[in-house]
Amino acid sequence: MPAKRPPIPLSRERIIDAALHIADSQGLRRLTMRRLGDALQVEAMAIYHHLPRGKDALMDALAEHVTAVHVEPGGSWQESARAWCRASRAALREHPGVLALALTKPPKGRAASAIREQTEQLAEAGLADPAGAVRALRAYVFGAVAVEVQRSGWAEPSGDGDEPWRPPSRGGGSPEADADFELGLEALLAGLTGR
Amino acid sequence: MPAKRPPIPLSRERIIDAALHIADSQGLRRLTMRRLGDALQVEAMAIYHHLPRGKDALMDALAEHVTAVHVEPGGSWQESARAWCRASRAALREHPGVLALALTKPPKGRAASAIREQTEQLAEAGLADPAGAVRALRAYVFGAVAVEVQRSGWAEPSGDGDEPWRPPSRGGGSPEADADFELGLEALLAGLTGR
DNA sequence: ACCTGAACACCGTTCAAGT
DNA sequence: ACCTGAACACCGTTCAAGT
Numbered sequence: 001m002p003a004k005r006p007p008i009p010l011s012r013e014r015i016i017d018a019a020l021h022i023a024d025s026q027g028l029r030r031l032t033m034r035r036l037g038d039a040l041q042v043e044a045m046a047i048y049h050h051l052p053r054g055k056d057a058l059m060d061a062l063a064e065h066v067t068a069v070h071v072e073p074g075g076s077w078q079e080s081a082r083a084w085c086r087a088s089r090a091a092l093r094e095h096p097g098v099l100a101l102a103l104t105k106p107p108k109g110r111a112a113s114a115i116r117e118q119t120e121q122l123a124e125a126g127l128a129d130p131a132g133a134v135r136a137l138r139a140y141v142f143g144a145v146a147v148e149v150q151r152s153g154w155a156e157p158s159g160d161g162d163e164p165w166r167p168p169s170r171g172g173g174s175p176e177a178d179a180d181f182e183l184g185l186e187a188l189l190a191g192l193t194g195r
Numbered sequence: 196m197p198a199k200r201p202p203i204p205l206s207r208e209r210i211i212d213a214a215l216h217i218a219d220s221q222g223l224r225r226l227t228m229r230r231l232g233d234a235l236q237v238e239a240m241a242i243y244h245h246l247p248r249g250k251d252a253l254m255d256a257l258a259e260h261v262t263a264v265h266v267e268p269g270g271s272w273q274e275s276a277r278a279w280c281r282a283s284r285a286a287l288r289e290h291p292g293v294l295a296l297a298l299t300k301p302p303k304g305r306a307a308s309a310i311r312e313q314t315e316q317l318a319e320a321g322l323a324d325p326a327g328a329v330r331a332l333r334a335y336v337f338g339a340v341a342v343e344v345q346r347s348g349w350a351e352p353s354g355d356g357d358e359p360w361r362p363p364s365r366g367g368g369s370p371e372a373d374a375d376f377e378l379g380l381e382a383l384l385a386g387l388t389g390r
Numbered sequence: 391a392c393c394t395g396a397a398c399a400c401c402g403t404t405c406a407a408g409t
Numbered sequence: 410a411c412c413t414g415a416a417c418a419c420c421g422t423t424c425a426a427g428t
Binding site for chain 3: 227228229239240243249250
């Protein structure tokens, strides 16, 4: 007979991880408090103890998780911006299930501070309109990832249930898409200088 | 006493219009078959007669509605691309409630043909990689609208219920955002030539 | 402090039935 | 052909209760 399962204590982190897994493999529409509870070996109501605002809080947390990136401050502003954009793209691509949230919800918490941080780095480097530049960089990443994920055919029925969504970012994904991204990024950075 | 309401027959078009209104004013999460039925003075089950696949079909239809743009073919490829991007941006901004669907669902039906159409126009003009160009243009519009709508503060509680979301596109919206959009668009078009 | 059980109002969808 | 009513399985969330 199986030993009584050791009850790993629930935590905000474990909840978010499980939620990401469900959203990425089955879609946001199937991410349900009850299903999430099942995945965590817990009754759905237990989740409310860790996320008091319930499903809204969960959605906020998911958007924040996939959207709050941090990069080391060293180097020129171009290098900083490059690193930031690449990290953002990687994070968004890794979790197509919550992309709709990430592109749509206004940044809060750590996501908002990440934006402020990046804006300051560009300001310190003497860029004329750092806020506008960060806006343009975010828009570039958002658009690029949106068409990438659309083209990847994620979101379509896919037939079976728990297909383990393999992120294209393991090892860098399609080299063609990577090259396109880098090309457009360089063009944007060049355009940002003469503003 | 009020006269017996004249029963305007239900139709796919009326359903989609009502759904857009609900999504834009209350958010996608509150767009419900039952609420939609109420708005149409009909039991929810009547909707299934016009959209056999139910809510999935409705979501597809909404994404398609806001994403299938058509522009007249005349002029240079740059003019054609400009018109296409402006029309796309306008359509997406008009309905922030379904933006998440539009950015996320792979194009189908009229939306897919609109893309093919635009690709052909760029191909006929002799562009080297017309498909890649359309991809870049779509990404640009998607990203621009995503940060615009995020910044507009749509999606946040807003407190009250049936606030009649006023589209910023009546008359062109914020002139600053418009200028940014046009600037980035010209830069992208220039970049597309030397590919 | 952390989790459960029962309960409530509300979902999407089906199906037989009405007109 | 088009719509309704009743029914079913499933939601999110609350609250009192258990440990």
